[in-house]
Amino acid sequence: MSSPGLSRASGALILNQVTWKPDRKATPVVRELSLNARRGEVTALTGENGAGKSTVLRLMARLLRPSGGSVSWHSDNGRAAGTKPTLGFVFQNPEHQFLGHSVRGELRHALSLRGMPRRQIRLEVDALLERFGLSGYADRNPFLLSGGQKRRLSVAIAFAGRPELLLLDEPSYGQDPNNLTLLLSEIRAAADSGATVVVSTHDPVLLVQCADAINLIRNGQAHPVKPQLLEPPVS
Known part of the structure; x- marks a missing residue:
């Protein structure tokens, strides 16, 4: 597993000092958040309910426009790509x-x-x-x-x-052990084949077994957490 960072040279999807609030007078939900999600890796967003994880995914998907900062898709040499990536998105509510x-x-x-x-x-x-x-x-x-x-x-x-970019909101929710193993295998395989994968999750099994980089979303910002410091899930 790779350690998180903000190196443009290896970046695929880069959030740079992104702020978002629902209206001009509201308190920001996301505040000067910077994050690099690399190709070939699973980047996890975790944190308390209401911390802004789903909002960050929507900003990545360009379903929301930042109030400040930028969201950009970069080629392997670090330059901004001229085309948007093909996108696969999982909403928190699948029926949507x-x-x-x-x-x-x-x-x-x-x-x-x-x-x-x-x-x-x-x-x-x-x-x-x-x-x-x-x-x-x-x-x-x-x-x-x-x-x-x-x-x-x-x-x-x-x-x-x-797709080149997969943004998955709580993809493992409601799965029994066998189906959880199936989903984690698919997520890992997508990253290993070169996709950029970002998941929002509370699932300790996904975080420990699948994530290359983990970001704790707190106070509207992303705080990198080293995967090896997490407690292994109880089997």
Whole structure:
């Protein structure tokens, strides 16, 4: 695992002195926050509820515009890239990203939006269903899945098409040990294949077993924590 830092030369997604508040007179939720999420690594955001973790993810995804500072995507040589990365996003509430009437349909739609040729989509959908433990639910309405199944579907949608940037809000929530192992394996594999992965999480297993860099979000700022200093989760 790599140690966190703010080296532009190795950066992929860089937040530089970012501030955000819901309106001009409000207290900032994020305050002069700087963070570097590197390619090929899992960067974790942790902290108390309400600390601003989900807001930071939305700023990274450009769903929110910073009140100050900058969010930029950089190439390997540290220069700002001219194009935005392909993005996979998992909302804290999985239902916020469901549009179709079946699990298969959700995945098919996601792959279509990412430009995958129609002849390849069926094979890729079947692969995603298998990878995320959803093969037995392909024709089920996504709103009728269990909480854990909805979460895995939302992660599968984010992973569809192998995006360059994955922003995952509580991806392991509601998973039993077997499905947690499955999800951590997928998250790790995405980073190892070159994606930039950022997760917001309270899950000690994810933090210890999967994260390369951990940032404690507190008082609207990011405080790096060395992964090796965390207590191993109780099995």
